[in-house]
Amino acid sequence: MGSGYLGATHAIGMALLGHDVVAMDIEKEKISLLSSCELPFFEPGLGELLRKCMESGRLRFTTSYDDTVEADIHFVCVGTPQLPGSLNADLRWVETAFTELARRICSPAIIVGKSTVPTGTARRMAEIVRRHSSDPRVEVAWNPEFLREGRAVEDTLKPNRLIFGVESPHAEKLLRAVYRPIIERGCPVVVTDCTTAELTKVSANAFLAMKISFINAMAKICEATGADVLPLTEALGYDDRIGRRFLGPGLGFGGGCLPKDLRALCACAADLGLDDVALLIRQVDSINLSRRHRALVLGRELLGGTYVGKRVCVLGAAFKPNTDDVRDSPALAVGVAAHAENAHVVIHDPVAMNNAKRAHPELEYAETIVEAASEADLVMLLTDWTEFIDMDPELLSTTVRSRNIFDGRNALTPERWHAAGWNYRA
Ligand SMILES: NC(=O)c1ccc[n+]([C@@H]2O[C@H](COP(=O)([O-])OP(=O)(O)OC[C@H]3O[C@@H](n4cnc5c(N)ncnc54)[C@H](O)[C@@H]3O)[C@@H](O)[C@H]2O)c1
Known part of the structure; x- marks a missing residue:
């Protein structure tokens, strides 16, 4: 349930372990892309594995809850973003997923939460399941996920630990069976209650x-x-x-x-x-x-005290390298703040441009580093992609208006930039 960064990766991982997998999402466009072997997000190495799983016939995608009913084990991988105007997590998607599943399941299946949730959520979901399921044997377990975007393939196939939050020996047995090849390769398993499992993540x-x-x-x-x-x-x-x-x-x-x-x-x-x-x-x-x-202040200092009317090249939109995820991205936050101070901001990112454009259509985007830096008064390196770290200061000197660089990730070699005549701050 849920075929985003976590769910799609988990579904592919499960199919690679040899299971028959149905992956569901409420977003039609996402499911249509996945069904035609295309990832709706960037993740190194995952596209190839998706194709392999689809060819094997062990993985299919759907937008219908009804297609998932017959599973022995359900993994809930839906989003748990911050509730607007509050510090709390918004659990509406988790609640819907558990409710919709519980209404339909009429066999002794297990519903396993993988989403990251506040402690006590599993207990609440167990109540929802008790209220809505016609089979009293349906159980809730929690198996938090530790994968990192950019390394999701390795983290899914070779996790450094598995956490099973279970309330019965049956649930533990089923989870051990599902992950057997990984456990047999020596991955440690911590078996605990659901509340502790939630809190580990x-x-x-x-x-x-x-x-x-x-x-x-x-x-x-x-x-x-x-x-x-x-x-x-x-x-x-x-x-x-x-x-x-x-x-x-x-x-x-x-x-x-x-x-x-x-x-x-x-x-x-x-x-x-x-x-x-x-x-x-x-x-x-x-x-x-x-x-x-602080990044904004240092940039302003490099510009001589104001962003007004200055051209600022922002390198990076993703929240970290090797992903196209721009959720709560520090790079975009700084770009937006410079724009709010009336700078002319031009952003470049190797893979996150479409997501960034959707989130911030008010900013300008450029297809290459050189294009983004053209006539810039300030270059800001805000996500440490390798191509930014490897930039040639001599080459960039020929395109900018002023040689000012802010290194937001302490990623560059200052001596190289000083030698090429740049004002460097980090
Ligand atoms: N992204 C990561 O690297 C990562 C790692 C570990 C844990 N997590 C946790 O995993 C959860 C999901 O994160 P994500 O990054 O994959 O989010 P995401 O937004 O990429 O994916 C969530 C998906 O759930 C779908 N969805 C929502 N309600 C649904 C429903 N009722 N039925 C089916 N699908 C539904 C959405 O359409 C969306 O595609 C979060 O709790 C997150 O904290 C994420």
């Missing part, structure tokens, strides 16, 4: 977010004291209790998962009266968002 995301915001907090201290956050990061990273990964000072995190999961956790902690926990999580979010404002 949310806390993993909160921890990763906290690591990014922690190093950005240190970046703020470095800026205020004249220290250098890059050697500091390197020095911290050598300590294997800390580790180098996710310790990247810069424009911070975004996307369809980390920010909204963090906010839902904050709301959950506040509802539970755990104000100190809510405060910790809120600060992680707030430090992260402050980096977008």
Whole structure:
């Protein structure tokens, strides 16, 4: 249920494991693309696997709930975005999916939530199922997903852990059977209750977010004291209790998962009266968002104090490289903010342009880096795609109006840019 980034990838993964899979979505256009072997989103390596599964006959797509009724196991992979005007997750799609399934299933199937949800959701879904299903043996389980966009194929076929939130030995047995080839290859399995399973995913995301915001907090201290956050990061990273990964000072995190999961956790902690926990999580979010404002300020400084009438080339629209996902993208947020300050913003991204145009038709888009940088007063590298990191400063010098570059990801080699006569800020 749900054939977006998570659901389509999971369906393909399940078919590759040898299961017969029906993948459902309420969006007709998405299902029509998938049915003709086309991915509705960008994910390296996944298109080829989709074709392989369709050829095998083990995977098909539908928009009808009725086509899914006969399954032994149902995975709910629908979206759980932030509720507008609130920190909470909007669970209406999860509720609809469980309700529609429960109304139709009349055999002892299991409905497994994979969407990332606040704790207590599985318990509520079990009540919905009890209320609507004619078969009292229908069960609810939770099996949170840890795949990363851009690496979804590897993460799905070779996950580093499987979490089974179950309320009966039967549900555990069925999940173990479904994932058998992966478990036999040595993937660890943590079996727990549904509430703990829900929380494993949310806390993993909160921890990763906290690591990014922690190093950005240190970046703020470095800026205020004249220290250098890059050697500091390197020095911290050598300590294997800390580790180098996710310790990247810069424009911070975004996307369809980390920010909204963090906010839902904050709301959950506040509802539970755990104000100190809510405060910790809120600060992680707030430090992260402050980096977008800081990027805007540094860009303005490079422009001599104002964006008004200046041409700004924004490199990056996706929230991170190797995806076309622009949900809560820091790059787009900075581009939009510069536009609001009356800059003429031109954006280029290797794969996320269509999604960005849909989200922000008011901005201008260019097909190449050089076209986007043409006559620019400022170039802003905001998503660290390899092609941006590899840009030639000499070549770019010939197209811009002024050689000002803001490196929002600490991704460039400043010496190269200085040597080519650029004003470089990061
Ligand atoms: N994208 C990721 O990398 C990732 C990783 C781990 C977990 N998650 C979690 O997975 C969930 C889905 O995320 P996503 O990125 O795939 O979102 P998405 O928006 O790409 O996909 C969600 C899909 O669900 C469909 N849908 C909504 N209601 C439906 C219904 N009643 N029946 C069938 N389909 C329905 C939508 O049309 C949409 O295509 C979220 O909870 C997210 O936090 C996502």
